[in-house]
Amino acid sequence: MRLIEFLLSPLIGFIAEVLTNLWMNLEKLPLPFLVSRTGYANPRVRRISGWTGYWAHTFRLTIPNIRKWMKTRGDLFPLVIQVQTINRCNAACDFCPYPYTVHLQDKRVMDDDLYSKIVDECVREPGLLDFVPMSKNEPLLDVKMEERIREFRSKAQPHQIVELVTNGSALTPVRAKRLMDAGLDMITVSISAANEETYNKVMVGLSWKQVMGNLEALSRENLAKMNVYLRFIKEQGNRKELSVFRKRWKLYNLFNFNVNNRAGALRGYEMKVIQHGDMIERLKHMAGSRIYPACPYVFSSMHILENGDVTMCLNDWADREVIGNVRTQTIREIYNSPRMKEVRELMVQGRYEEIEACSGCSFYHEWLKPLEVRERLELAEPITG
Numbered sequence: 001m002r003l004i005e006f007l008l009s010p011l012i013g014f015i016a017e018v019l020t021n022l023w024m025n026l027e028k029l030p031l032p033f034l035v036s037r038t039g040y041a042n043p044r045v046r047r048i049s050g051w052t053g054y055w056a057h058t059f060r061l062t063i064p065n066i067r068k069w070m071k072t073r074g075d076l077f078p079l080v081i082q083v084q085t086i087n088r089c090n091a092a093c094d095f096c097p098y099p100y101t102v103h104l105q106d107k108r109v110m111d112d113d114l115y116s117k118i119v120d121e122c123v124r125e126p127g128l129l130d131f132v133p134m135s136k137n138e139p140l141l142d143v144k145m146e147e148r149i150r151e152f153r154s155k156a157q158p159h160q161i162v163e164l165v166t167n168g169s170a171l172t173p174v175r176a177k178r179l180m181d182a183g184l185d186m187i188t189v190s191i192s193a194a195n196e197e198t199y200n201k202v203m204v205g206l207s208w209k210q211v212m213g214n215l216e217a218l219s220r221e222n223l224a225k226m227n228v229y230l231r232f233i234k235e236q237g238n239r240k241e242l243s244v245f246r247k248r249w250k251l252y253n254l255f256n257f258n259v260n261n262r263a264g265a266l267r268g269y270e271m272k273v274i275q276h277g278d279m280i281e282r283l284k285h286m287a288g289s290r291i292y293p294a295c296p297y298v299f300s301s302m303h304i305l306e307n308g309d310v311t312m313c314l315n316d317w318a319d320r321e322v323i324g325n326v327r328t329q330t331i332r333e334i335y336n337s338p339r340m341k342e343v344r345e346l347m348v349q350g351r352y353e354e355i356e357a358c359s360g361c362s363f364y365h366e367w368l369k370p371l372e373v374r375e376r377l378e379l380a381e382p383i384t385g
Contacts, residue, residue: 020059020063020291024056024059024060024063024064026047026052026053026056027047027048027056027060034047034049034053035047035049036048036049036050036053036227036253037049037251037252037253038223038224038226038227038228038251038252038253039185039186039223039224039225039226039227039228040224041224041225042185042224042225042226042227044158044159044160044161044185045161045185045186045227046227048186048227048253049253050253050254050255051254051255051256053253054229054253054255059291060079060129061079061080061129061130061300061301062079062292062296062299062300062301063291063292063296063300064079064300065078065079065296065299065300066292066293066294066296066299066300069299069344070293070294070348073341075332075335075336076299076300076335076336077125077127077128077331077332077335078127078128078300078301078302078331078335079127079128079129079130079300079301080128080129080130080131080132080300080301080302081118081122081128081130081131081132081301081302081304081331082132082133082134082135082301082302082303082304082314083110083115083118083131083132083133083134083135083304084110084134084135084136084137084303084304084305084306085109085110085115085133085134085137085139085142085144085145085148085306086108086109086110086137086139086141086142086306087102087105087107087108087136087137087305087306088102088107088137088138088141089102089136089137089138089141089167090138090141090167090169090170090205090206091138091167091169091203091204091205091206092204092205093167093190093192093202093203093204094201094202094203094204094235094237094272095192095202095233095235095259095266095272096262096266097262097265097266097267097317097318098136098317100267101136101265101317101318101319104318104319105305105306105307108306108307109142109144109306110306110307112144114308114326114327115148115151116151117326117327118304118326118331119131119151119152119155120155121330121331121332122152122156122160122331123152123155123156123157123160125331125332126157126159128160129159129160129161130160130161130163131152131156131160131161131162131163132162132163132164132165133145133148133149133152133162133164134164134165134166135303135304135305135314136303136314136317138166138167138169138170139164139165139166140164140166140169140170140171140175141170145164145179146178146179146181146182147182149162149164149179149182149183149184150182150183152183153182153183153184154183161185161186162183162184162185162186163184163185163186163187163188164179164184164186164187164188165187165188165189165190165231166187166188166189166190167189167190167203167206167211168189168190168191168211168214168215169206169207169210169211169214171187171189171211171214171215171218172214172217173214173217173218173221176214176217176218176221177221179226180221180223180225180226184226185225185226185227186226186227186228186229187226187227187228187229188228188229188230188231188255189211189215189228189229189230189231190203190230190231190233191203191211191230191231191232191245191249192231192232192233192234192238193208193238193241193245194238194241194242194244194245194248195241195244196208196209198237198238198241199211201237201238202233202235202237202238215230215249215252219251219252227253228252228253229252229253229254229255230245230249230252230253230254230255231254231255231256231257232245232254232255232256233256233257233258233259234256234257234258234259234274235258235259235272235273235274236271236272236273236274237272239274242256258273258274259272259273259274260315260361260362260363261273261360261361261362262315262316262317263313263315263316263317263318263357263358263360263361263363264318264357264359264360264361264362265316265317265318266317269362273362288366288367288368289367289368292367292368293348294344294347294348294368295347295352295358295361295363295364295368297313297314297315298312298313298340298343298344298347299344301314302314302331302334302335304326305319307325308325308326308327308328309322309324309325310322310323310324310325310326310331310334311323312339312340312343312355312357313357313358315361315363316357318357320356320357321356321357323337323339323340324337343355350369352364352368352369
């Protein structure tokens with residue numbers, strides 16, 4: 001196994017790096033056929049099409065800042081910012097820690113002055129690519145969402161995208177029209193099922209008929225200016241339905257990824273995750289560590305809670321480390337604070353185990369952890385039973 005790994009590692013790494021650079025520049029390539037079936041008249045999102053377009057978009061939002069910092073150790077500004085304008089959701093999805101982390105915050109809505117302060121700083125920063133007024137919530141529960149989108153869009157630089165991720169329950173025809181009129185560039189609807197029975201198991205608390213009706217109605221709208229993605233989070237309970245899901249919703253852009261443990265906050269993750277053979281896991285590590293020499297979250301993204309708190313990692317639903325507050329500090333100050341620089345340096349050195357939120361994160365363990373570290377830790381585990 002080690003010999004095969006030794007021989008394959010350079011090749012896998014080379015292929016991963018070539019594909020990553022290709023995807024990052026996909027929108028710049030002269031490919032007239034690469035135009036999205038939705039949002040095709042919007043220059044900011046018209047080239048984000050299908051799973052390749054989504055990966056390209058993801059890499060553009062995560063990799064440049066890592067490469068920049070590793071060369072210069074200089075200041076950064078987030079490429080993507082998520083703003084939690086309301087800290088509530090109307091679902092209890094099987095792959096989401098919301099049901100048992102919701103108690104961490106009193107129910108609140110972000111005040112207008114704080115939101116405007118965030119927007120005003122974001123639109124001055126040409127490095128910001130994606131503004132997402134949602135995080136760890138259902139954004140359409142915020143009755144002011146259209147106003148918030150309109151405010152950002154009216155001030156934003158031409159290249160800056162405003163994006164939402166929703167469970168689709170409140171995406172009624174009237175609401176969808178208002179969001180498009182407000183200037184929403186891109187919306188992703190989480191479905192993760194191909195029939196009502198499975199949907200009720202994984203998207204707990206929502207109505208299959210209501211969401212399907214909303215999507216059917218949306219398909220009849222003029223979607224020339226708004227790009228629409230449907231998302232499928234794959235786990236043990238729905239893995240067999242992905243092909244049916246793809247056939248059912250050909251009109252929209254589709255994207256899928258495997259469930260992750262939300263920095264260790266997701267209960268029962270071991271029963272949900274799709275296990276692969278040892279060789280596949282090793283290939284994932286070879287490719288993942290070549291694409292991402294460090295975890296992208298603290299290099300490229302920021303998560304702002306409704307009270308202005310900024311947590312170290314947007315994937316940490318337990319909010320274990322608050323690094324600043326945008327009421328009294330700027331985004332740039334917080335993002336380049338001594339603690340953030342320390343965390344980045346620890347990650348580059350591979351010392352994730354020293355960061356509480358990272359030590360149990362599946363993204364680290366399944367993609368970034370060097371194989372030799374993994375094997376050394378496994379050998380050190382006590383034998384039980």
